[in-house]
Amino acid sequence: MKTTHRWMIANALAALAAAWGPMASAATGAQAGANVNNTATVAYSVGGIPQAPVSSNTASFVVDRKVNLTVAEVGAAATLVSFGQTDQVTTFTVTNTTNATQDFRLFALNTTLGVQTQLGRVDNFGVNNIRVFVDGNGNGVYDAGFDVATYIDELAPDGTKTVFVVADIPASGPAGGVAGVELTAVAATGGAGGVLGADLVQSLVDNPTQIDTVFADAAGYADLVRDGRFSASDEYDIAAPTAQVIKTAVVISDPLNGVLTPKAIPGAVIEYCIQVKNIGSQPLTGVAVTDAIPADTTYLANSTYVGGNVLLGACLFDGAQATDANVFNGARVATTIANIGIGATVTTRFRVTVN
Incomplete structure (x- = not known):
């Protein structure tokens, strides 16, 4: 019984599809090009005697786009x-x-x-x-x-x-x-x-x-x-800038005053500190810091430290000492900071002497 019932439904759907053309879409309605056909039937009697029904012609139109x-x-x-x-x-x-x-x-x-x-x-x-x-x-x-x-x-x-x-x-x-x-x-x-x-x-x-x-x-x-x-x-x-860079120069010592009240006279040692702060919303990676040795100064061998911190805006004397062969080429210092977290500040610092 179930098989016969399904067969009857399938044949009915096939007949409808043949009569109406393409099936309607849920959102767009009857598809363009579908033929819509309709025939009217009139039943009547003459002298009280029912007559054979009369069918009209088939009225047709095509569904527009x-x-x-x-x-x-x-x-x-x-x-x-x-x-x-x-x-x-x-x-x-x-x-x-x-x-x-x-x-x-x-x-x-x-x-x-x-x-x-x-x-x-x-x-x-x-x-x-x-x-x-x-x-x-x-x-x-x-x-x-x-x-x-x-x-x-x-x-x-x-x-x-x-x-x-x-x-x-x-x-x-x-x-x-x-x-x-x-x-x-x-x-x-x-x-x-x-x-x-x-x-x-x-x-x-x-x-x-x-x-x-x-x-x-x-x-x-x-x-x-x-x-x-x-x-x-x-x-x-x-994209808005996500790195803020601040560079400071501090006189560490001079030949006359030592470390007490040093001045930037010839022979003085100057420490440069480059602070890189992450002011964005994502970590910074592969941060490359490059700084040319300024005129009238000489790079102080083995003075570069990378990965340091700051306290109250000042650079701390920390970080890892870098090998000169890896960071100094005779004219500039170049270091790489692997990662700077959101809101964090990481430093590169090195020293020069005044000529």
Whole structure:
């Protein structure tokens, strides 16, 4: 009985599908191109005698294309960058809420200077070499050399694709720089895989025998209501400095006064201390400190110490002594601090004599 029942249901669903065409989507409704057919039946009597029912002709129409789409920035956070970086990525999604499979043409632009992005900051510089790529494997991460498609091909109703805007950051710009970028998706004709279709054009009159096009999209970040396109914005923010550097010079001794009240006279020993403080929200790693030996002084052999601390803003006489062969090349001192924790200060210090 159960097998027969399932067979009957399956055949009924198949009959409905054949009569109505493509199944309706939960979000987008009946799919464009579905044929809707209807026949009326009239029963009547003549002289009290029932007559054979009479059927009308079949009235038909084709479900039209209701074009709708959305573009959204992913993560609600700016991409932090530094001047001179290349191939920096912002991420968006494009969702097809049209009742048909569609292609989508994609393009990205710099936000107009002085205009606020959707993340709330005002654009004050532009990025270079803006490119758009579609996520090829659905992992949500830009894979250079793999994600190469520049348009969305055959996106089904209710389907979503991740899209990356990739750009180069200029070598310089304003402090606290904000570069807004806009991604726009334009609904294009689907049906030919591997080829970007033409931009859709809204139908002016209704033709019941063909698929007409009606734009139903809302206004996006930089586009109009019912224009067959949608846009959103993201931004690149120049990362604020995360390291603070303070250098001090202290006279340690001189040939006449010794260490009591030394002065910076010829023969005096001067200690330089370079304090590096982490003022950011992440640890600093691989911190390279370089300091040229100033004119009119001579480096004091074996005087470099790395990894020291400070007390009340003054450098302590601590840290690990460095081998001159590793840090001094005859003209400058160069040391490396492996890690500086959040809020911590680490020092490099060395001495010279006044010529």
